[in-house]
Amino acid sequence: MSNDAKIPFETTILVRDACLCLHAQRAARALAKRFDDLFRPLDLTNGQFSLMMALNRPEPPGMAPVAALLAMDRTTLTAALKPLERRGLVAILDNPKDRRGRLLALTADGRALLARALPLWVAEHAAVEAELTDPQGLRAGLLALAGLG
Numbered sequence: 001m002s003n004d005a006k007i008p009f010e011t012t013i014l015v016r017d018a019c020l021c022l023h024a025q026r027a028a029r030a031l032a033k034r035f036d037d038l039f040r041p042l043d044l045t046n047g048q049f050s051l052m053m054a055l056n057r058p059e060p061p062g063m064a065p066v067a068a069l070l071a072m073d074r075t076t077l078t079a080a081l082k083p084l085e086r087r088g089l090v091a092i093l094d095n096p097k098d099r100r101g102r103l104l105a106l107t108a109d110g111r112a113l114l115a116r117a118l119p120l121w122v123a124e125h126a127a128v129e130a131e132l133t134d135p136q137g138l139r140a141g142l143l144a145l146a147g148l149g
Contacts (some may be wrong), residue, residue, distance in 0.1 A: 024145075031128070038124050042117055049121065051080055052089065052106060052114050060093060060103035071146070089113060 016022065035046035054066050067077045081104065084090040089110035095101035106114065129135040143149030 024142075034128070035121070035124065038120050039117060042113060042120075044113065044117055047080065048084060049114075049117055051077075052084065052110055052117075055090065055104050055106050056111075056114060060105035062095065062098075062101050062103055066104055084110070 032046050035049070039046060039049055050070060051066070054069050055061065063074050063077060067074050070077065072080070081090055081092065085092060087109075088107055091105045091107050093103040093105055095103050132138060140149055
């Protein structure tokens with residue numbers, strides 16, 4: 001392959017304007033910033049909110065289902081849990097059915113913080129949806145791309 005390969009600038013413009021991956025990344029960053037700013041007074045990030053919401057279940061889940069829901073590997077999930085655990089918002093428990101496994105649970109403080117964050121999320125999420133022409137169609141398309149729709 002030649003080191004002198006040149007791609008026309010028009011192609012760069014085409015990719016910039018048409019690339020679904022680029023547009024999804026830009027939108028994801030903008031949404032993440034919007035919700036990070038919203039949750040900042042609670043000392044919470046949008047990712048931590050999503051993780052804590054994923055733990056809000058009748059029974060503490062294991063690592064694998066939470067990692068799958070959040071589309072992250074177990075190592076990334078473990079790293080994301082550490083600051084929440086240090087703050088006393090999440091507890092990592094032994095699994096009585098599998099000594100190698102761990103269960104993840106919100107603590108009372110975690111549930112209280114999630115209860116404070118939820119109304120903020122509800123209002124901001126409604127505002128985001130109001131800015132979109134077809135939020136349900138967007139959601140369906142994103143789920144399809146993720147292999148979940």
